[in-house]
Amino acid sequence: KINSERLWNTLHETCEWGAEHRYGENPTDTGMARLTLNDDDARVRRWFAAEVQKLGCSLSVDQMGNMFARQAGRLNSAAPMIAMGSHLDTQPRGGRYDGILGIMAALEILRTMKESGFKTNYDVGVVNWTNEEGARFPKSMCSSGVWAGAIPIQKAWDLRDIHDPSVTLRSELERHGYLGDIACSSDPTTGYPLGAHFELHIEQGPILPGNNRSIGVVQGAQGYRWLTMTVHGKDAHTGTTPFSARQDPLLASSRMIAASHDIAKRYDALASTGIIRVPSNASTNTVSSQVTFTLDIRHPQDSVVHAVQDECLKAFEVIASQDGKGVSFDWTLDTDSPAVQFDDNCVASIQAAADQLVGREKSMLMTSGAGHDTVYTSKHCPSAMIFVPCRDGVSHHPTEYCSPQDCALGTQALLEAVVHYDQF
Amino acid sequence: KINSERLWNTLHETCEWGAEHRYGENPTDTGMARLTLNDDDARVRRWFAAEVQKLGCSLSVDQMGNMFARQAGRLNSAAPMIAMGSHLDTQPRGGRYDGILGIMAALEILRTMKESGFKTNYDVGVVNWTNEEGARFPKSMCSSGVWAGAIPIQKAWDLRDIHDPSVTLRSELERHGYLGDIACSSDPTTGYPLGAHFELHIEQGPILPGNNRSIGVVQGAQGYRWLTMTVHGKDAHTGTTPFSARQDPLLASSRMIAASHDIAKRYDALASTGIIRVPSNASTNTVSSQVTFTLDIRHPQDSVVHAVQDECLKAFEVIASQDGKGVSFDWTLDTDSPAVQFDDNCVASIQAAADQLVGREKSMLMTSGAGHDTVYTSKHCPSAMIFVPCRDGVSHHPTEYCSPQDCALGTQALLEAVVHYDQF
Ligand SMILES: NC(=O)NCCC(=O)O
Ligand SMILES: NC(=O)NCCC(=O)O
Numbered sequence: 059k060i061n062s063e064r065l066w067n068t069l070h071e072t073c074e075w076g077a078e079h080r081y082g083e084n085p086t087d088t089g090m091a092r093l094t095l096n097d098d099d100a101r102v103r104r105w106f107a108a109e110v111q112k113l114g115c116s117l118s119v120d121q122m123g124n125m126f127a128r129q130a131g132r133l134n135s136a137a138p139m140i141a142m143g144s145h146l147d148t149q150p151r152g153g154r155y156d157g158i159l160g161i162m163a164a165l166e167i168l169r170t171m172k173e174s175g176f177k178t179n180y181d182v183g184v185v186n187w188t189n190e191e192g193a194r195f196p197k198s199m200c201s202s203g204v205w206a207g208a209i210p211i212q213k214a215w216d217l218r219d220i221h222d223p224s225v226t227l228r229s230e231l232e233r234h235g236y237l238g239d240i241a242c243s244s245d246p247t248t249g250y251p252l253g254a255h256f257e258l259h260i261e262q263g264p265i266l267p268g269n270n271r272s273i274g275v276v277q278g279a280q281g282y283r284w285l286t287m288t289v290h291g292k293d294a295h296t297g298t299t300p301f302s303a304r305q306d307p308l309l310a311s312s313r314m315i316a317a318s319h320d321i322a323k324r325y326d327a328l329a330s331t332g333i334i335r336v337p338s339n340a341s342t343n344t345v346s347s348q349v350t351f352t353l354d355i356r357h358p359q360d361s362v363v364h365a366v367q368d369e370c371l372k373a374f375e376v377i378a379s380q381d382g383k384g385v386s387f388d389w390t391l392d393t394d395s396p397a398v399q400f401d402d403n404c405v406a407s408i409q410a411a412a413d414q415l416v417g418r419e420k421s422m423l424m425t426s427g428a429g430h431d432t433v434y435t436s437k438h439c440p441s442a443m444i445f446v447p448c449r450d451g452v453s454h455h456p457t458e459y460c461s462p463q464d465c466a467l468g469t470q471a472l473l474e475a476v477v478h479y480d481q482f
Numbered sequence: 483k484i485n486s487e488r489l490w491n492t493l494h495e496t497c498e499w500g501a502e503h504r505y506g507e508n509p510t511d512t513g514m515a516r517l518t519l520n521d522d523d524a525r526v527r528r529w530f531a532a533e534v535q536k537l538g539c540s541l542s543v544d545q546m547g548n549m550f551a552r553q554a555g556r557l558n559s560a561a562p563m564i565a566m567g568s569h570l571d572t573q574p575r576g577g578r579y580d581g582i583l584g585i586m587a588a589l590e591i592l593r594t595m596k597e598s599g600f601k602t603n604y605d606v607g608v609v610n611w612t613n614e615e616g617a618r619f620p621k622s623m624c625s626s627g628v629w630a631g632a633i634p635i636q637k638a639w640d641l642r643d644i645h646d647p648s649v650t651l652r653s654e655l656e657r658h659g660y661l662g663d664i665a666c667s668s669d670p671t672t673g674y675p676l677g678a679h680f681e682l683h684i685e686q687g688p689i690l691p692g693n694n695r696s697i698g699v700v701q702g703a704q705g706y707r708w709l710t711m712t713v714h715g716k717d718a719h720t721g722t723t724p725f726s727a728r729q730d731p732l733l734a735s736s737r738m739i740a741a742s743h744d745i746a747k748r749y750d751a752l753a754s755t756g757i758i759r760v761p762s763n764a765s766t767n768t769v770s771s772q773v774t775f776t777l778d779i780r781h782p783q784d785s786v787v788h789a790v791q792d793e794c795l796k797a798f799e800v801i802a803s804q805d806g807k808g809v810s811f812d813w814t815l816d817t818d819s820p821a822v823q824f825d826d827n828c829v830a831s832i833q834a835a836a837d838q839l840v841g842r843e844k845s846m847l848m849t850s851g852a853g854h855d856t857v858y859t860s861k862h863c864p865s866a867m868i869f870v871p872c873r874d875g876v877s878h879h880p881t882e883y884c885s886p887q888d889c890a891l892g893t894q895a896l897l898e899a900v901v902h903y904d905q906f
Contacts, residue, residue, distance in 0.1 A: 150763060198767075263722030282721060284766050293575075293879050296754035296778045297706060298687030298851035301747060303875060308755055312739035319733055319805070323725060330720035331732055333764045339574055340757045341617070342708050342776040342816075343852070344878055352766040354720045381743070392766075427722035428767075451727060454768060455717055 060473060061173075062466035065166040069465070072162070073154045075101045079456035089456020090148040090158075093194035095123070095230035102146050103236065106161070106186060113168050115183065118250060119238030122201035122214060123231045126250050128183040129168055131480070135180050138246070138253040138439070140476055142167065143185030143202075143431055149193050153458020155448060155465075160258045161186055163469035170473065178480040180253060187431045188236075194219055195227040202431035204242045205249070206438055211242055244438040254404060254479055255435035258444045258472045260460050263427050264451030271422045272464060273412045273471055274445030277405045279426040279433045281363045281397035282356040287314065287374070289387040294345040304382035307349040308336060313380070317373045318353055318366075327357035327366045328427075352392075358425045360397050398433050403482060404442035404475075411474035412444075415467065440479075444471050484897055486890035489590040493889070496586070497578045499525045503880035513880020514572040514582075517618040519547070519654035526570050527660065530585070530610060537592050539607065542674060543662030546625035546638060547655045550674050552607035553592055555904070559604050562670070562677040562863070564900055566591065567609030567626075567855055573617050577882020579872060579889070584682045585610055587893035594897065602904040604677060611855045612660075618643055619651040622817075626855035628666045629673070630862055635666055668862040678828060678903055679859035682868045682896045684884050687851050688875030695846045696888060697836040697895055698869030701829045703850040703857045705787045705821035706780040711738065711798070713811040718769040728806035731773040732760060737804070741797045742777055742790075751781035751790045752851075776816075782849045784821050822857050827906060828866035828899075835898035836868075839891065864903075868895050 070085075076092025076099070092098045103125065107117055110127035118126040128139050144160025164184040171177070187205075192198030195217035203209035215228035231237040243249030266274050291307035315331045322329035334351040353370065357363045371389075378385050412421035426433075426443060435441045446468035449459040460468075494509075500516025500523070516522045527549065531541055534551035542550040552563050568584025588608040595601070611629075616622030619641035627633035639652035655661040667673030690698050715731035739755045746753035758775040777794065781787045795813075802809050836845035850857075850867060859865045870892035873883040884892075 193765075261722065262719050264724065264727045265722075268727075280721070294875075295686050295852055295877055296752065296756060297704070297780055297853070298685065298689075298877070299875060300688070301743070301752065303688045303692075306754075308758060309739060309743055312736035312755075315733060315736035316740060319725070328720065328725065330730075330767075330769060331736075332720060332760075332766045332768050332770060334732060334758055334760055336756075336758055342756045342778050343622075343754075344756050345754060346756060354766050356721055428719055429721070451718075451723060453719055453722070 060166050060170045060466060060469050062462060065162060065465060065469055066462045068165065069154065069158060069162040072102050072105060076148060079151055081456050086154065089458065090152045090154055091150050092148045093150060094147040094189040094191065095227065095234060099147055100234040109165060110184065113172050115168065118240055119236060120240040120242040120250055121211060121238055122204050122242040123188040123236035123238065124201050124205060124242060125186040126183060128181050131180040131182065132177040133179050137180050138251040139181035139183045140254045140480055141183055141185045141252045142256050142472060142476060143187055143435065144257050144259060145187045145190035145431060147189060147191050149191050149454045151456055152454055153456060155260045155458055155460040156262065156453055157190055159260060159460060159465055163258045163472050166469055167473045178477065180480055182476060182480065189227065190431055196220055199429050199431055199434055201242065202434035205244060206434040207243065208434060252435060252439040254439055255432055255441040256404065256472060256476055257430060257432040258468045259430060260448040260453060261445040262448060262451065262453035265424060266445060266447035267451060269422060271420055272416055272447060272467055273421040274424045275405060275408045275412055275421055276400065276426050276443035276445055277423055278358065278397060278399045279429060280356050280358040281360040282354060282395050283363055283367060283391060284393035285353040285389050286392055287351050287353060287387055287389045289349045289385050291345065291347060291385045293347040296343045296345055299345065301382050304345055305385050306345045306381060307385050308346050309381055310377055310385045311349045311351050313377045314374050315351065317377060318370045321369045321373060322355065322366050325357065325362050325366050327355065327362050329366060329370065330354045356427065358397055395429055395433065398436050400436055400442040401440035404440045404479060407475040407478040407482065408442055408444055408471065410478050411471045414474060415471055444468055444475065484590050484594045484890060484893045486886060488593065489586060489889060489893055490886045492589065493578065493582060493586040496526050496529060497582065500572060503575055505880050510578065513882065514576045514578055515574050516572045517574060518571040518613040518615065519651065519658060523571055524658040530570065533589060534608065537596050539592065542664055543660060544664040544666040544674055545635060545662055546628050546666040547612040547660035547662065548625050548629060548666060549610040550607060552605050555604040555606065556601040557603050561604050562675040563605035563607040564678045564904055565607055565609045565676045566680050566896060566900060567611055567859065568681050568683060569611045569614035569855060571613060571615050573615050573878045575880055576878055577880060579684045579882055579884040580686065580877055581614055583684060583884060583889055587682045587896050590893050591897045602901065604904055606900060606904065613651065614855055620644055623853050623855055623858055625666060626858035629668060630858035631667065632858060676859060676863045678863055679856055679865040680828065680896060680900055681854060681856040682892045683854060684872040684877060685869040685875065686872060686877035689848060690869060690871035691875060693846060695844055696840055696871060696891055697845040698848045699829060699832045699836055699845055700824065700850050700867035700869055701847055702821065702823045703853060704780050704782040705784040706778060706819050707787055707791060707815060708817035709777040709813050710816055711775050711777060711811055711813045713773045713809050715769065715771060715809045717771040720767045720769055723769065725806050728769055729809050730769050730805060731809045732770050733805055734801055734809045735773045735775050737801045738798050739775065741801060742794045745793045745797060746779065746790050749781065749786050749790050751779065751786050753790060753794065754778045780851065782821055819853055819857065822860050824860055824866040825864035828864045828903060831899040831902040831906065832866055832868055832895065834902050835895045838898060839895055868892055868899065
């Protein structure tokens with residue numbers, strides 16, 4: 059049985075590195091701004107390295123700075139380890155649980171095993187994946203993506219700090235001594251293959267709290283596509299140009315955003331626009347010449363994601379010809395993340411753990427709405443995830459909160475699932 | 483008869499100060515970036531001062547840097563002068579005619595009168611109004627507004643450069659020596675009253691070219707109101723947050739922008755959004771917490787402007803409660819410019835000039851869609867405007883163009899109208 063207090067204290071102690079955005083009076087009433095490979099991220103990495111080595115783990119670092127801590131199993135088998143992975147980096151206005159809980163839970167499990175003299179059959183360990191958030195170096199699930207062969211390493215190394223383009227992800231790896239010599243790959247000869255990958259994560263949504271469940275058995279992740287639309291019109295004076303003479307890209311974009319929502323709703327899918335931009339010299343009395351906006355389409359079935367995209371683009375064509383002299387538009391596909399089914403055996407191990415800990419009334423099968431490192435690991439090893447509720451579903455926000463009870467429950471479930479899978 | 487070639491050459495020679503945004507190969511194929519009181523604006527002001535003094539005019543500068551050039555009339559009357567006014571400042575991506583034509587036409591008229599030994603009965607002159615565009619110091623028709631008592635001078639002086647807040651309009655007036663000592667006012671004892679104000683301006687819209695007319699007899703300006711809407715929602719992950727749990731201010735803003743257009747259309751009015759902004763840390767996979775957008779409502783009747791505003795706000799209330807958990811919004815009124823009727827006698831003088839030069843088939847009565855300095859002067863002296871067509875109605879754009887023939891025709895009409903009014 060894991061030590062709930064030690065877990066909670068360790069998590070919040072290490073959040074001293076990167077604490078920001080105070081919102082309340084308790085010492086832990088802050089969010090986090092521990093951006094990938096900033097000085098605080100380097101500090102928590104050094105702490106993590108020291109802690110796992112204290113436990114007798116070996117530590118390997120690959121060329122993306124992914125950290126693999128490994129605890130030998132009873133059988134001294136050469137098989138790849140069963141990994142518990144997540145990430146220690148955060149959003150610029152992030153919270154104390156997203157990613158961090160997954161690593162702290164894994165560490166607590168190794169501590170519990172060591173303390174109680176328990177040994178798994180096969181090697182088990184922890185992975186700290188570099189730059190999951192993609193907030194400083196803009197590519198999310200970056201280094202699990204390189205490990206899985208989905209992102210070329212050079213592209214990842216060349217990512218620039220969004221605020222200081224003179225700094226690259228590689229230059230920061232070098233500065234902190236985290237450019238390891240193992241290939242970032244699942245290849246058994248050059249890289250670091252894994253036997254399985256389990257990830258405990260906060261849900262980041264309202265489904266568990268809304269259904270009064272405390273454990274989500276995550277059997278896959280929905281597919282998503284990110285598009286950037288650029289709508290072209292023509293600058294015109296808002297006072298002197300009749301509607302009939304206009305080519306108004308902001309009016310067209312507005313109709314497109316509303317239409318994409320309505321279409322997604324009909325499919326029970328999601329379509330969301332997070333960013334819209336007009337040129338910096340836009341003014342109140344000038345119809346803009348150009349507007350760009352993002353479109354994020356999601357559904358557990360890829361076919362539905364595609365259908366929503368197709369129907370949106372068709373609707374956008376109609377809208378583009380609708381007002382005044384019409385507008386034109388083009389688009390790029392920036393991210394294509396197909397739906398993923400996690401491994402049946404991993405899911406079964408998590409379900410067994412949940413059944414034992416809380417029963418079927420307090421757990422539920424679910425599909426992850428967001429991408430996680432496990433989406434990439436699942437391409438090269440059996441993988442699955444455990445979700446625990448976070449307050450009001452709020453995440454990527456300083457007030458993100460997961461109760462000590464839920465942190466502990468998720469950690470215990472992770473322990474049981476790994477032991478179950480190790481025995482299987 | 484004015485000298486069309488001299489007018490054209492003078493206009494383009496002085497556009498060397500501030501020429502930007504080349505779009506073609508001819509020397510004059512550029513736009514302008516002569517922002518209020520930048521070094522180029524100071525240069526063209528010094529040139530203008532020298533030219534009018536060469537013509538024997540007296541020159542007065544008021545506390546807003548408005549320049550009043552005055553040519554004595556035959557009667558040596560103490561009556562306030564009949565002014566031909568406009569502005570020499572431009573938009574950052576502006577053209578060579580907006581404002582500039584009005585000043586160059588007035589100068590050409592003084593040159594023509596001097597050359598031919600013609601004298602008006604009463605004093606006539608030229609006014610160069612400071613910061614009509616409001617592009618660098620954000621208040622349009624700024625110094626005619628102060629002159630008319632509609633804008634407090636301290637507020638105008640305190641306007642900050644939109645890119646460098648350490649610079650104010652007043653500090654730039656001082657730097658260039660254009661903080662005059664006459665009050666910026668129509669008060670006859672402390673300020674600079676005018677007997678009448680005529681302004682030649684490009685139409686900046688498609689009505690004259692669309693109707694194949696070459697002179698617009700402008701009998702007033704439509705009313706307009708500028709609102710800034712702020713829509714408040716809540717940051718949420720686009721992948722994990724069902725529509726039902728969202729408060730999405732960008733979706734609501736999109737529906738509001740589309741609704742305002744549709745409402746204005748029903749009233750035969752205009753409603754336009756030029757600017758929309760999401761927070762700078764917006765991301766593709768986060769529902770924004772807040773969105774602001776501008777709303778510019780116009781119609782020749784103030785009652786219709788108000789009705790459109792009221793109906794928009796009512797529709798916005800409905801939209802705010804519509805999707806997910808709803809959003810809230812608030813708004814500010816940034817500009818309220820009621821509709822203006824110009825002076826009958828000034829309009830009649832312009833109509834007489836147009837009748838004589840092109841006849842009724844080639845001229846038309848019209849209402850200005852945009853605000854101009856004349857909107858403010860009309861509050862304190864008889865005023866009216868002449869419009870000439872610009873190519874495709876394009877303005878506030880480097881490719882803005884008014885043909886040499888139309889520049890000359892407008893200038894001749896301005897001359898005839900002023901002489902007509904002087905005789906009246
Ligand atoms: N967990 C998370 O925010 N992943 C980033 C990719 C996504 O938007 O799903
Ligand atoms: N002419 C002009 O652009 N005036 C500024 C105020 C307006 O938008 O009407």
